Amino acid sequence: xxxxxxxxIDFGGQYAHLIANKVRRQGVLAEIRQPEDPIDAFxxxxxxxxxxxxxxxxxxxxxxxxxxxxxxxxxxxxxxxxHQEIAKHYGGTVIAGGRQWGxxxxxxxxxxxxxxxxxSVEQVFMxxxxxVETIGPDFEEYGYTPEIEGSPEHRNAAIGxxxxxxxxxxYHAEVDDTVNGDxxxxxxxxxxxxxxxxxxxxxFLKEEKxxxxxxxxxxxxxxxxxxxxxxxxAAVLIGEALGPERVHLLxxxxxxMRKNESQNxxxxxxxxxxGSHLHFVDASDTFLSALEGAVEPExxxxxxxxxxxxxxxxxxxxxxxxxxxxxxxxIYPDTIETGGTKRADTIKxxxxxxxxxxxxxxxxxxxxxxxxxxxVEVRELGEHLGIPREMLVRHxxxxxxxxxxxxxxxxxxxxxxxxxxxxxxxxxxxxxxxxVLPLPIRSVGVKADxxxxxxxALLTGDAPWDKIIDxxxxxxxxxxxxxxxxxxxxxxxxxxxxxxxxxxTKQRLDLLREADHIVMDGLARHGLYEEIWQCxxxxxxxSFDEEDGELIVIRPIRSERxxxxxxxxxxxGLVRELRGAILAxxxxxxxxxxxxSKPPGTIEWE
Ligand code: XMP
Numbered sequence: 001x002x003x004x005x006x007x008x009i010d011f012g013g014q015y016a017h018l019i020a021n022k023v024r025r026q027g028v029l030a031e032i033r034q035p036e037d038p039i040d041a042f043x044x045x046x047x048x049x050x051x052x053x054x055x056x057x058x059x060x061x062x063x064x065x066x067x068x069x070x071x072x073x074x075x076x077x078x079x080x081x082x083h084q085e086i087a088k089h090y091g092g093t094v095i096a097g098g099r100q101w102g103x104x105x106x107x108x109x110x111x112x113x114x115x116x117x118x119x120s121v122e123q124v125f126m127x128x129x130x131x132v133e134t135i136g137p138d139f140e141e142y143g144y145t146p147e148i149e150g151s152p153e154h155r156n157a158a159i160g161x162x163x164x165x166x167x168x169x170x171y172h173a174e175v176d177d178t179v180n181g182d183x184x185x186x187x188x189x190x191x192x193x194x195x196x197x198x199x200x201x202x203x204f205l206k207e208e209k210x211x212x213x214x215x216x217x218x219x220x221x222x223x224x225x226x227x228x229x230x231x232x233x234a235a236v237l238i239g240e241a242l243g244p245e246r247v248h249l250l251x252x253x254x255x256x257m258r259k260n261e262s263q264n265x266x267x268x269x270x271x272x273x274x275g276s277h278l279h280f281v282d283a284s285d286t287f288l289s290a291l292e293g294a295v296e297p298e299x300x301x302x303x304x305x306x307x308x309x310x311x312x313x314x315x316x317x318x319x320x321x322x323x324x325x326x327x328x329x330x331i332y333p334d335t336i337e338t339g340g341t342k343r344a345d346t347i348k349x350x351x352x353x354x355x356x357x358x359x360x361x362x363x364x365x366x367x368x369x370x371x372x373x374x375x376v377e378v379r380e381l382g383e384h385l386g387i388p389r390e391m392l393v394r395h396x397x398x399x400x401x402x403x404x405x406x407x408x409x410x411x412x413x414x415x416x417x418x419x420x421x422x423x424x425x426x427x428x429x430x431x432x433x434x435x436v437l438p439l440p441i442r443s444v445g446v447k448a449d450x451x452x453x454x455x456x457a458l459l460t461g462d463a464p465w466d467k468i469i470d471x472x473x474x475x476x477x478x479x480x481x482x483x484x485x486x487x488x489x490x491x492x493x494x495x496x497x498x499x500x501x502x503x504x505t506k507q508r509l510d511l512l513r514e515a516d517h518i519v520m521d522g523l524a525r526h527g528l529y530e531e532i533w534q535c536x537x538x539x540x541x542x543s544f545d546e547e548d549g550e551l552i553v554i555r556p557i558r559s560e561r562x563x564x565x566x567x568x569x570x571x572x573g574l575v576r577e578l579r580g581a582i583l584a585x586x587x588x589x590x591x592x593x594x595x596x597s598k599p600p601g602t603i604e605w606e
Pocket of ligand 1: 604
């Protein structure tokens with residue numbers, strides 16, 4: 001069947017693929033293209049969208065792409081880096097400066113069909129270092145973001161030229177935090193590019209089952225089934241494509257699972273009719289001894305990923321099914337954050353993207369039916385496949401499990417840049433009536449499409465929620481080296497923080513398992529489980545003042561596709577219960593709530 005199609009040029013921004021996904025949500029097929037593809041590859045499309053990028057347009061980085069696209073008589077829309085490249089190509093200027101991340105209000109300067117059906121002020125999502133200072137003679141400014149507390153006005157946040165059919169948004173219309181981004185993308189695709197919708201999830205399912213059957217041929221698939229939504233949907237889809245007798249499932253207890261998780265997972269697969277080929281291995285000791293002494297997050301991820309493969313191979317050998325293909329429930333964020341597209345920066349190496357697996361992928365030996373989808377689509381696909389709702393609404397749980405939620409430390413204070421930061425942190429804190437304490441450890445984050453391994457700051461004090469969020473935004477934007485803030489839920493006001501020497505031990509994992517169980521139970525009892533998208537509980541090897549125990553951080557977030565996230569305030573009653581139960585655990589001495597959006601924080605801490 002012929003589909004009207006949009007090309008999305010992937011410059012390696014964290015959200016490039018999300019653009020394709022949002023276009024498909026309009027019922028229009030979108031395909032990812034590389035910037036250096038020959039010009040003929042672009043001519044069949046009805047429109048082109050240029051993604052963001054970790055490169056800087058102001059420095060002419062990554063400027064060697066197929067610029068002849070600008071000679072085509074096809075509408076082009078650019079986001080962030082794409083917007084800046086369009087402005088520059090038609091005589092505008094791009095400067096290094098005017099950085100913004102997080103939400104901003106776009107004020108429209110007039111009416112335009114790309115904003116049809118929208119208000120004159122729209123919430124949009126920014127994540128950039130460069131900005132468009134001036135625009136060329138054929139262009140008009142469609143919108144700007146005004147000055148707000150601590151952040152100046154930004155002109156040219158949306159620009160365009162109807163004569164040239166070229167448009168640019170400084171913000172990311174593809175992420176859910178741009179509330180009406182779908183409408184803007186819809187206006188471009190359906191109106192300006194004049195596409196006719198013809199694509200949906202059923203079409204995807206049908207095509208994907210055919211693709212899996214063709215890839216696997218006469219072989220079978222051996223799939224690592226964690227019990228999470230992704231691997232469960234992948235298992236059922238592959239089961240439908242090949243027949244259940246050709247799908248073997250392996251559930252590994254890696255010692256970093258939630259409380260009672262493995263028993264529950266086994267029950268679930270039996271209920272789904274996939275129990276007859278389900279194998280279970282308790283490999284906790286193997287994982288924990290491989291992780292002994294490891295501290296650095298990427299090292300931990302590498303060890304966990306490789307141990308999964310070792311255990312998997314040993315099991316395949318024991319079961320005499322070595323020729324099987326490897327099945328995985330990899331979804332798109334796993335790939336993009338691992339730097340899995342040509343230009344994307346490595347934010348973190350997801351466990352299903354370590355080197356050994358990359359090699360198997362090259363050999364065509366990995367089956368990943370969900371690799372192009374986001375969590376929200378996986379859940380929708382799961383419904384089409386008839387998977388019971390309670391299995392689909394489970395919170396996402398990362399493959400390496402509590403391994404990415406038990407931070408480790410060599411006990412040496414990491415306070416690089418603190419001397420300069422302290423003055424700035426104090427000033428910001430005073431403005432908002434909060435005490436700010438920098439923490440001498442780091443966690444992973446993402447700023448303007450690049451990995452940011454930086455410090456958190458602890459905020460203590462009673463401020464309204466929106467002031468807390470403004471404080472976080474100022475700290476993470478203005479103070480170099482800070483990507484995350486947490487809000488103290490304890491009763492004292494710490495004045496000093498020291499790292500605690502800590503590695504991945506069973507004792508620490510048991511402690512975290514218990515704290516996580518308390519949090520999950522609290523969310524369920526307060527009827528918040530489904531409203532909250534995910535809520536990692538993190539064990540952070542930091543102690544305050546004269547205390548000995550570690551810090552527990554709770555990270556409840558709202559999200560749709562895990563590429564962006566918003567922190568959530570928990571009700572006071574629940575906070576009181578959690579404070580009582582968690583601070584009573586042996587080995588814990590403080591409790592805080594993560595109040596950082598993604599970006600600049602990631603959902604997990606590592
Ligand atoms: P971040 O921390 O990158 O997480 O904001 C985005 C989403 O991905 C989950 N996550 C993982 N899932 N394997 C997975 O299957 C992994 O290695 C992994 N690391 C993070 C995370 O829980 C969140 O939902």
